[in-house]
Amino acid sequence: MSKTGHWSLRAKRIAIGAALYLGAVVLGLGSAWWVLKKAPWLNPSVEVGPWRANMHAGNQDAGMYTRATVAVNALLALDRDETMYFVATRDDAGHALRAQCNYRISGVPPQARWWSITAYAEDLFLFDAPNGRYSLNGANAVLDAAGAFTLSTGPTEQPGLYWLPTPGQRPLILTLRLYNPAPALQAAPQSLVAPTVQKIGGCP
Amino acid sequence: MKNFSEHQRLWFYRVLSLLVTALLAHLLAVWAAPRLIMHVLMHGPTAQKMNMHNQAAFPEAVTAKSRTVVMPSPDMLYSVCAFDLHDGPVRVQAAPVLTNYWSIALYAANSDNFFVRNDRQNHGRAVDLWLVAASPNKAQKPVPAGSDVVVSPSMTGFLLMRVLTTDYLAEKAVVEPARRTLHCSQG
Numbered sequence: 154m155s156k157t158g159h160w161s162l163r164a165k166r167i168a169i170g171a172a173l174y175l176g177a178v179v180l181g182l183g184s185a186w187w188v189l190k191k192a193p194w195l196n197p198s199v200e201v202g203p204w205r206a207n208m209h210a211g212n213q214d215a216g217m218y219t220r221a222t223v224a225v226n227a228l229l230a231l232d233r234d235e236t237m238y239f240v241a242t243r244d245d246a247g248h249a250l251r252a253q254c255n256y257r258i259s260g261v262p263p264q265a266r267w268w269s270i271t272a273y274a275e276d277l278f279l280f281d282a283p284n285g286r287y288s289l290n291g292a293n294a295v296l297d298a299a300g301a302f303t304l305s306t307g308p309t310e311q312p313g314l315y316w317l318p319t320p321g322q323r324p325l326i327l328t329l330r331l332y333n334p335a336p337a338l339q340a341a342p343q344s345l346v347a348p349t350v351q352k353i354g355g356c357p
Numbered sequence: 358m359k360n361f362s363e364h365q366r367l368w369f370y371r372v373l374s375l376l377v378t379a380l381l382a383h384l385l386a387v388w389a390a391p392r393l394i395m396h397v398l399m400h401g402p403t404a405q406k407m408n409m410h411n412q413a414a415f416p417e418a419v420t421a422k423s424r425t426v427v428m429p430s431p432d433m434l435y436s437v438c439a440f441d442l443h444d445g446p447v448r449v450q451a452a453p454v455l456t457n458y459w460s461i462a463l464y465a466a467n468s469d470n471f472f473v474r475n476d477r478q479n480h481g482r483a484v485d486l487w488l489v490a491a492s493p494n495k496a497q498k499p500v501p502a503g504s505d506v507v508v509s510p511s512m513t514g515f516l517l518m519r520v521l522t523t524d525y526l527a528e529k530a531v532v533e534p535a536r537r538t539l540h541c542s543q544g
Contacts, residue, residue: 170371177375181382189390211470213510217387224391224468227428228398229517231462235473267458267521269432277427279420287421287431292523328428332458332521333475 188218189225202347203247204239204329226277233339237265239329244350250325252280254356255307257314258289258327260348261300266333267291270348272306272317275324282318289315311353322357391468398426399439399466399515409439411447413518413539418525434525434532436518438541442490443512445498446544451518452483453535458521461539463488466511487544500544516541 199206209215210223211230223230230238243249244256252274262268269290274280279287294302295315305311306319306327319325329348331338338345361369398404403425407414415436419429429435440447440463453459453476460475461484474484487500488507500506518539522532 173371173375174378177378178382181379181384182386184379185383185386185390189387213465213469213471215469217384220468221387221390224394225427228394228426228468229462229464229515230470231460231473232470235460235462235470235475269430271428271431273428278424279429279431281421285420287419290432290523292432330430333477 185221189221199239199342201239201343201345203241203243203245203350204345204347205241206237206239206342208233208237208342210238233334233342235333237331237334237338237342239331239345239347241327241329241350242324244352246352248352250327250350251322251356252319252325253308253322254325255305255309255311255353256325257303257305257311257351257353258348259301259303259351261346262291262294262296262302263329263331263345264335264338265291265331268332269330270304271328271330272319273326273328274319274321275326277326280317280319280321283320284316284318286315286317289317305353307353392466395464395466395468395515399513404439407437409437411438411441411541411543413438413516413537413541415537415539418522430519432521432523434520434522434536436520436536436539438516438539439513440488440509440516440541441513442488442497442509443494444543445494446490446500447488448540448542448544449486449488449516450484450538450540452538453520455520455531455535459519459535461486461516461518463507463509464515464517465509466513469510471510471514472507483538498544 198208207219209219210227211232227238258270269288271288272280289304296302303314304317305314306317308320310316413436418434419431423429451461455476458476460473462470463472465471485505486507487504488509489500490512491508491510518536520532520536522528
């Protein structure tokens with residue numbers, strides 16, 4: 154083999170090697186992004202109905218994945234002694250929540266000093282609600298004779314129900330926040346009487 | 358490996374090294390993500406615009422236009438301070454007069470929530486904390502005797518004060534003066 158051919162082969166090998174290592178780095182970074190952003194609730198520590206929570210969120214004993222997941226999806230979360238966060242991305246039937254569908258969410262006020270249910274789009278920011286309502290909470294929830302609250306989310310207001318508009322066609326995420334949860338609930342988060350999430354009618 | 362040719366062994370080690378590289382990149386990204394996000398939060402363009410380095414800043418009430426930190430609570434009025442202990446302790450003071458929930462939470466540079474105090478825990482008293490580093494510089498000034506001291510696991514971090522407001526416009530006259538009692542200063 155001529156000297157030029159030798160160097161050409163060597164350069165080709167180096168280029169292929171560099172491309173492979175670059176691909177490996179991209180694979181590593183991509184898999185991290187997928188785990189943290191696309192599948193953040195893969196490993197919840199608690200599941201109650203359609204609601205999931207990681208009880209180590211915000212805590213100093215959180216593992217590397219929990220810490221990163223919380224930083225990406227719920228930055229500045231409080232420790233569970235102060236606040237518990239439950240997230241729903243599916244309804245009671247297990248179907249992914251979508252902004253263009255109407256949902257009825259019912260439950261009893263959780264055992265906490267204060268609570269709220271907020272609707273977020275998949276970018277984890279609030280919907281541009283035309284009525285300026287972003288959450289149902291312990292202050293504005295109207296309880297029925299059985300002591301239960303009901304709200305709706307979706308593109309259409311439901312008669313008689315507190316409505317959180319979710320304009321657009323995109324995934325929907327519900328967050329249940331419990332500020333100063335009762336000690337019994339902190340000790341046994343799975344004892345939460347979880348609000349139900351049911352789809353109303355059809356869905357475009 | 359005895360039965361493999363030299364060529365096969367070479368490829369085995371090449372594939373192995375690629376997998377190790379991918380794994381290391383993955384782990385490094387997961388480890389670094391919270392630290393990078395906190396760095397941007399504390400030192401990024403929004404932080405600089407708000408001038409929150411060792412002093413309190415008061416963002417507007419949360420609406421659909423609030424897009425700095427993910428999952429903002431629409432029921433909380435936030436106040437912030439990016440603390441830096443390199444030049445000594447930072448003093449945090451607040452005296453909100455409110456009947457509803459409020460809290461002051463401290464976050465380390467890796468995003469851990471290492472301290473929180475709420476209105477009930479504070480029993481109506483004014484907050485007066487001295488935030489000190491776990492590994493202070495030699496030149497760091499001591500805090501006054503008898504101070505309420507909080508040890509930060511990192512030299513820099515973030516303070517987030519939450520004030521519950523279920524109807525900001527109706528409660529503005531009460532909650533705004535209350536949150537503006539927050540002071541964050543080099544001790």
